[in-house]
Amino acid sequence: MKMRSLLGALVLFSLPAMPVWAENLTPEEIKKLVDEAVEKRLQEHERREGTMERREESTVPAAEPGIGALPEVGRERRAERQQPLSFGSSGSGRLVYAKPFVSFPKAIVGGYFDIQYRAHRKPVLETGYEDIRNGQGTTNGFDQQRFVPFIYADITEHVKFASELEIEHGIRGSNDIEIGLEFAHIDYLIHERVNVRGGIILIPLGKFNLLHDGPLNDLTDRPLVSQLVIPTTMSETGAGLYGTFYPGRTGKLDYEVYVTTGPCGYQNTGEPRVTEFDGTKNSRQRKCFSTDGLDINNGKAVSGRLAFSPMLGIEVAGSGYYGNQSPSSYNPLSIFAIDWTLQKGPFELIGEAAWAYARNNTRAIPGNTFNGIAPGSLLTGIGTLNPLGTPPERMQGFYVQGNYHFMPSFLTKLSPKRFGEGSTFTAVVRYDRVNLNLDNKAENAGELEQISFGLNYRPVEDAVLKMSYQYLPKSFNPNDGQRIHDSAFVISAATYF
Amino acid sequence: MRVSLLLPFVALVACASLSGGRDPHYVCLYDTVWEATMETMKGYSVMTENKSNGIIETAWIEMEGKTRPYGIFGREGFGNRERARLTVAVKKENDISSVSVLETRQRWHARGGVSQQAMKWWPIEPSEEVMEEVTGKLNARLKEKGCETARDAVAEM
Numbered sequence: 001m002k003m004r005s006l007l008g009a010l011v012l013f014s015l016p017a018m019p020v021w022a023e024n025l026t027p028e029e030i031k032k033l034v035d036e037a038v039e040k041r042l043q044e045h046e047r048r049e050g051t052m053e054r055r056e057e058s059t060v061p062a063a064e065p066g067i068g069a070l071p072e073v074g075r076e077r078r079a080e081r082q083q084p085l086s087f088g089s090s091g092s093g094r095l096v097y098a099k100p101f102v103s104f105p106k107a108i109v110g111g112y113f114d115i116q117y118r119a120h121r122k123p124v125l126e127t128g129y130e131d132i133r134n135g136q137g138t139t140n141g142f143d144q145q146r147f148v149p150f151i152y153a154d155i156t157e158h159v160k161f162a163s164e165l166e167i168e169h170g171i172r173g174s175n176d177i178e179i180g181l182e183f184a185h186i187d188y189l190i191h192e193r194v195n196v197r198g199g200i201i202l203i204p205l206g207k208f209n210l211l212h213d214g215p216l217n218d219l220t221d222r223p224l225v226s227q228l229v230i231p232t233t234m235s236e237t238g239a240g241l242y243g244t245f246y247p248g249r250t251g252k253l254d255y256e257v258y259v260t261t262g263p264c265g266y267q268n269t270g271e272p273r274v275t276e277f278d279g280t281k282n283s284r285q286r287k288c289f290s291t292d293g294l295d296i297n298n299g300k301a302v303s304g305r306l307a308f309s310p311m312l313g314i315e316v317a318g319s320g321y322y323g324n325q326s327p328s329s330y331n332p333l334s335i336f337a338i339d340w341t342l343q344k345g346p347f348e349l350i351g352e353a354a355w356a357y358a359r360n361n362t363r364a365i366p367g368n369t370f371n372g373i374a375p376g377s378l379l380t381g382i383g384t385l386n387p388l389g390t391p392p393e394r395m396q397g398f399y400v401q402g403n404y405h406f407m408p409s410f411l412t413k414l415s416p417k418r419f420g421e422g423s424t425f426t427a428v429v430r431y432d433r434v435n436l437n438l439d440n441k442a443e444n445a446g447e448l449e450q451i452s453f454g455l456n457y458r459p460v461e462d463a464v465l466k467m468s469y470q471y472l473p474k475s476f477n478p479n480d481g482q483r484i485h486d487s488a489f490v491i492s493a494a495t496y497f
Numbered sequence: 498m499r500v501s502l503l504l505p506f507v508a509l510v511a512c513a514s515l516s517g518g519r520d521p522h523y524v525c526l527y528d529t530v531w532e533a534t535m536e537t538m539k540g541y542s543v544m545t546e547n548k549s550n551g552i553i554e555t556a557w558i559e560m561e562g563k564t565r566p567y568g569i570f571g572r573e574g575f576g577n578r579e580r581a582r583l584t585v586a587v588k589k590e591n592d593i594s595s596v597s598v599l600e601t602r603q604r605w606h607a608r609g610g611v612s613q614q615a616m617k618w619w620p621i622e623p624s625e626e627v628m629e630e631v632t633g634k635l636n637a638r639l640k641e642k643g644c645e646t647a648r649d650a651v652a653e654m
Contacts, residue, residue: 160616249584
């Protein structure tokens, strides 16, 4: 205001110097002229001030990380002139705020969450109280299965970081709460055809292991083959390459290949961890007894996936994993999988088939200390339901799933906000089958079959309310070790946040 | 093997699925159609052109795509980066020439969370408008040169 008055006075004083104008103008015209001139001068003044401020800013010495005012996350940007954080940086407790992604937030924090309620016809849910409950579990219950925060960061145009921290059944506050890094890796993007990745890596074995998030999938339970033959979520520490090629006009060829720590197929007593009850689930590095999750032998695993998409909506892929799972001999675990995705309009047909071979899993390994079994002896009755059987060497399974996306128009008319663009219903049907001990022709705990019928509602693409009915003609009750015929009703909700 | 029983079905669906390109036919000499196509494509960052096999390919062009918020809160975390390229195939079929226009479009980080797949391009539906625009320009240019689309020629008969 002060500035405006001063400029007004200056303009008025200058009017007599322009006699031609002053004499012929009415008072209203003079006032208008003065206002315009003042406005013009003000704009010039502001422009000059702005330039000076910028000049002053540029003369401020480079800020040392950890010193000075705390950055306002989301507004202040880490300028190029700022010195990088290093061991040479000095500062007090504020140094913790000198992390690049606090002062220059290019990191994204998000995650996903799910909650489910399931009711079985048979008491198959494991509670840990089976001894008191006459060897029976419960038939129904709520379960908050996964809470998975993730952090993603664009470090530079070519350096990226991604991670997921998984908390399973997080209601437990002590002892066996499962918290682990599902993956955490740094990527160096060289070219679309070749990129380097290192860290805890999701093994590219089947498509489901790579895209297993609850909000992505249309049924609550994961496919049996992706739980027991491919032990989703399967991740290991290692490094490798990935990239994409574009053969032909519409073709796309994606590959991933990694060298990782390898499987952990034995307890520290030498007892096999690949069993008819759990398949390959316990051979994962994350379940291993080894110190700090380190390798149990000097061998490494190799894994890779090659996915070919001849055109939009179609993808077929083959993938494999091979690594020694014994700490004292050469007993490799190999898993091979094929997966397919076909999309046409509202229809989708997806599926996966996998074969696993745990060589020499039927015999005791050298140096074992359990049950006084001599190395090389058959492990009769161990890891199998059949007392005359042996732990599995070969297993196989597959699933086929059909999805149909739709939105009834009467619902859209009824409530466009709830059932408008972006929301959809999905009808799902899936057939699952696995055999976790192909050599055991007698009672086999791992011979499972399941047919699921589901209906979903997605208010937005990334959040889903699911319900399904599962018919299980071949199932197993882990509480009493009986083969059963079961069915279940499952409702759940899952969302990214 | 039950899985192998599925393969013919898979192949059947695969063959039935087409990616929605434009495929007009012209009653015109191949050379004329090729020249008109080249002229039409001048403004589209052509990267490769090969008259012998009739293929013209543009470079990938990055752009801001449709807003695609993620998560239940509709956050903007991963941006809306899209890229697209055009491939045009000119083919000689007896007395007529066909021009197939196809856009391939991809999105950086297609959907959902951060998964390991975050750092790659995901295929999405091509832009009908872009393919329509190229085909429209080509039709107009060939009309100037006295070429008719095969459909118009049949209608006149």
